[in-house]
Amino acid sequence: MSDPLATRSWPRLEALAHAQGTRHLTELFAADETRAPRYTVTACGLTLDYAKQRIDDETRDALLALFDEQGVAAAREAMFAGEPINTSEDRAAWHVALRAPDTAPMYAPVHEVRDAMAAFADEVRSGAWTGFDGQTITDVVNIGIGGSDLGPRFVCESLVTDEPPRPHFVANVDPHDLDDTLAGLDPARTLVIVTSKSFGTAETLANARVARQWLIAAGASENDVAKHFVAVSTNEEKVRAFGIQRMFGFWDWVGGRYSLWSAVGLSIMVALGVERFAALLAGARAMDQHFRETPAADNLPVWLALTGIWNNNFLGLTSHCVVPYAQRMAHLPSFLQQLEMESNGKSVTREGAPATVATVPTIWGSVGTNAQHAYFQMLHQGELAVDLDFILPLSSPEDAGDEREIERVANCLAQAEALMCGRDSQALRGELEAEGLSGQALEHRLAARQFAGNRPSNMLVMDTLDAHHLGALIAAYEHKAFVQGMIWNVNSFDQWGVELGKAMAGQLVADLAAGHTPSAHDGSTDRLVAQVRAHWGR
Numbered sequence: 001m002s003d004p005l006a007t008r009s010w011p012r013l014e015a016l017a018h019a020q021g022t023r024h025l026t027e028l029f030a031a032d033e034t035r036a037p038r039y040t041v042t043a044c045g046l047t048l049d050y051a052k053q054r055i056d057d058e059t060r061d062a063l064l065a066l067f068d069e070q071g072v073a074a075a076r077e078a079m080f081a082g083e084p085i086n087t088s089e090d091r092a093a094w095h096v097a098l099r100a101p102d103t104a105p106m107y108a109p110v111h112e113v114r115d116a117m118a119a120f121a122d123e124v125r126s127g128a129w130t131g132f133d134g135q136t137i138t139d140v141v142n143i144g145i146g147g148s149d150l151g152p153r154f155v156c157e158s159l160v161t162d163e164p165p166r167p168h169f170v171a172n173v174d175p176h177d178l179d180d181t182l183a184g185l186d187p188a189r190t191l192v193i194v195t196s197k198s199f200g201t202a203e204t205l206a207n208a209r210v211a212r213q214w215l216i217a218a219g220a221s222e223n224d225v226a227k228h229f230v231a232v233s234t235n236e237e238k239v240r241a242f243g244i245q246r247m248f249g250f251w252d253w254v255g256g257r258y259s260l261w262s263a264v265g266l267s268i269m270v271a272l273g274v275e276r277f278a279a280l281l282a283g284a285r286a287m288d289q290h291f292r293e294t295p296a297a298d299n300l301p302v303w304l305a306l307t308g309i310w311n312n313n314f315l316g317l318t319s320h321c322v323v324p325y326a327q328r329m330a331h332l333p334s335f336l337q338q339l340e341m342e343s344n345g346k347s348v349t350r351e352g353a354p355a356t357v358a359t360v361p362t363i364w365g366s367v368g369t370n371a372q373h374a375y376f377q378m379l380h381q382g383e384l385a386v387d388l389d390f391i392l393p394l395s396s397p398e399d400a401g402d403e404r405e406i407e408r409v410a411n412c413l414a415q416a417e418a419l420m421c422g423r424d425s426q427a428l429r430g431e432l433e434a435e436g437l438s439g440q441a442l443e444h445r446l447a448a449r450q451f452a453g454n455r456p457s458n459m460l461v462m463d464t465l466d467a468h469h470l471g472a473l474i475a476a477y478e479h480k481a482f483v484q485g486m487i488w489n490v491n492s493f494d495q496w497g498v499e500l501g502k503a504m505a506g507q508l509v510a511d512l513a514a515g516h517t518p519s520a521h522d523g524s525t526d527r528l529v530a531q532v533r534a535h536w537g538r
């Protein structure tokens with residue numbers, strides 16, 4: 001099956017959504033005291049409670065039937081077998097091989113590169129690797145963008161370390177990103193990892209060139225560059241042309257947004273150590289095994305995907321908010337934006353025809369509790385209904401003695417409860433009367449203060465925030481994107497939509513140059529080019 005509309009389940013789900021009408025989540029709980037445990041799945045130290053989704057048993061069965069009808073299980077096997085499921089580029093999407101325990105010959109290159117990364121990371125961390133004046137490395141700067149930045153950045157920030165070598169991440173071509181980062185660093189003690197799958201990304205190469213000048217300006221010779229610059233790429237020729245000697249390779253079958261498990265994770269390994277990188281892989285591997293072997297009804301990534309499909313395609317909730325209640329996980333929403341929106345932001349099918357159903361929703365979010373004091377008003381009472389994933393890592397019992405920890409957890413649970421339950425208007429009326437309000441004033445206040453609730457959310461609890469659990473969490477979201485892509489029948493592993501803008505930026509770089517006669521664009525772009533050139537005196 002490929003067209004989701006041609007399944008028996010799709011119209012059944014539409015009918016169920018229609019029949020649901022205004023039925024409130026609280027009614028589902030009232031009718032079934034076993035709902036919470038029955039709508040909870042656990043795997044690899046993660047617990048997904050999806051009981052606060054507007055789903056009943058019949059809907060659940062229909063969603064599972066859709067999973068079956070769309071052949072997701074067979075596609076999953078094809079992915080694990082390294083078959084070319086990325087149809088528009090005719091290549092595999094085989095990121096699971098990067099964390100597979102397998103030592104069969106086909107996995108040998110993965111192990112070779114990882115061994116080389118480990119030897120290098122150990123050298124840097126032990127102080128055996130020194131910079132141009134013989135000092136040890138205290139800081140590591142990863143220069144890369146998109147998948148060559150977001151995964152390693154999110155992991156390093158989540159598993160924070162104050163021990164040198166300290167990780168830093170530069171992605172933006174805005175000079176302030178690199179300049180502000182380098183300003184606090186000693187060039188003689190800094191290692192730069194230039195990470196780019198293609199080694200053709202303009203922003204990354206521009207930043208890498210400036211970082212290299214910074215090193216030379218500090219007294220390093222051209223020969224010393226090798227002590228401070230290494231590359232991670234699939235494009236050896238371009239790396240050599242750039243003048244970097246030491247390269248850690250990976251393969252075209254690793255998509256950028258799925259690449260942190262490859263050499264793209266070198267900054268993680270250098271900053272956090274070989275053991276923690278191994279724990280990250282082990283967590284992902286455990287989730288892979290769970291995803292591959294557990295029946296869909298008890299499968300955590302499958303439920304992340306199916307709840308999203310239900311909300312997006314059947315309840316019309318086209319905005320999905322991710323709120324980690326963990327300061328260190330602040331980059332999770334950005335990481336998931338690329339993972340899910342670059343993977344499934346498509347409008348053609350795997351066969352090249354127009355997609356027949358809505359694909360990925362808008363993904364956004366930020367950390368709780370801060371988010372509560374910014375946009376949660378809209379989530380509770382706004383016109384646009386939004387569904388959420390709350391991510392709640394638990395702290396150790398010792399840390400739970402800190403009053404802020406109790407606040408953190410309580411606020412996370414409270415928001416999900418409030419979104420679901422809303423505010424009972426009778427009870428509120430009583431409160432307002434008790435405050436002495438009556439008549440018009442009471443009605444006015446009542447209207448402003450009541451909210452209907454029935455806003456769905458997932459609660460994803462992590463037993464703890466460590467490398468193993470983080471690996472499992474990231475792999476779960478990778479598999480969520482895969483399942484959704486298969487159900488929507490889009491290719492989750494290409495990203496042709498970003499190419500046109502890159503090509504146009506190349507032309508505009510030339511058009512903004514002094515002495516160049518700009519080529520013609522649309523009227524608006526022409527006027528903007530003229531404005532910028534006039535401002536720069538060109």
Ligand code: F6P
Pocket residue numbers: 145146147148195196197198199200201204256257342495498
């Ligand atoms: O934004 C498009 C994209 O190709 C992403 O898919 C990728 O992660 C990013 O650019 C960086 O690409 P590269 O690693 O080749 O520099």
